[in-house]
Amino acid sequence: MKRVNLSFTGAALVACVLVAGSCTSGEADQTVTVTGTNDACELDSTEIGAGTVAFAFSNDADEINELYVLKDNGDVVSEVENVTTGTSRTLTVDLAAGDYEVSCKPGMSGDGIKTSFVVVGEGGPEEATIDRTVTFDAHDFGYDGLDLDDIKVGETIRFEMTNSGPQPHEFEVLLPDGDALGEVAAIEKGEEGGATMTFPEAGTYMFQCILIDEESGEPHTALGMVGTFDVAES
Numbered sequence: 001m002k003r004v005n006l007s008f009t010g011a012a013l014v015a016c017v018l019v020a021g022s023c024t025s026g027e028a029d030q031t032v033t034v035t036g037t038n039d040a041c042e043l044d045s046t047e048i049g050a051g052t053v054a055f056a057f058s059n060d061a062d063e064i065n066e067l068y069v070l071k072d073n074g075d076v077v078s079e080v081e082n083v084t085t086g087t088s089r090t091l092t093v094d095l096a097a098g099d100y101e102v103s104c105k106p107g108m109s110g111d112g113i114k115t116s117f118v119v120v121g122e123g124g125p126e127e128a129t130i131d132r133t134v135t136f137d138a139h140d141f142g143y144d145g146l147d148l149d150d151i152k153v154g155e156t157i158r159f160e161m162t163n164s165g166p167q168p169h170e171f172e173v174l175l176p177d178g179d180a181l182g183e184v185a186a187i188e189k190g191e192e193g194g195a196t197m198t199f200p201e202a203g204t205y206m207f208q209c210i211l212i213d214e215e216s217g218e219p220h221t222a223l224g225m226v227g228t229f230d231v232a233e234s
């Protein structure tokens, strides 16, 4: 019995990235179909009811693919990566009313191919109240102004990142057990991106940019874009 439970938990964790409590392994209220091809990211419905939504994603592109669900300001709600050609994965998320996009990334690179959709009605997660905003800069290869001191359990931080380096950069935050908490998705030089994260437990968290430097073939983590910080009991 124990073994069955463990493997189920593992599968649920792999299925989606938890971003500010918006990812769920619970029963979906509805299922929509997303088909990724080489040049399209097709949704079978562009008006969806608020609540728990399962995005059944089929990768019909010639390359490995990933699917993002984004708010209209570019914030990542959730994502699924490493979906190989001809396979399907389901991304289940809680959505409140608002404007959103799905983005498919054949080859797992670039801005992605986007389709807008709208969520209507009551339900879904409540917007977290932001306790503080951390504004910082990403460059080749590091983060400047990233103040992660004195964070307490339950605190909600809005991260606002500007990329001043020539290369694209991202900002991923990992929980003490290594699972993803949230991310500022990869942005190009001169662009700005953001993410809102609530810290659910005490411990040592990690932040990183795992994009690849084409010149050296090294991930940006190996070039200095990685670090840790502590979250204390409140």
Ligand SMILES: [Cu+2]
Pocket (backbone or CB within 6 Å): 168, 169, 170, 209, 210, 211, 220, 225
């Ligand atoms: Cu980077």
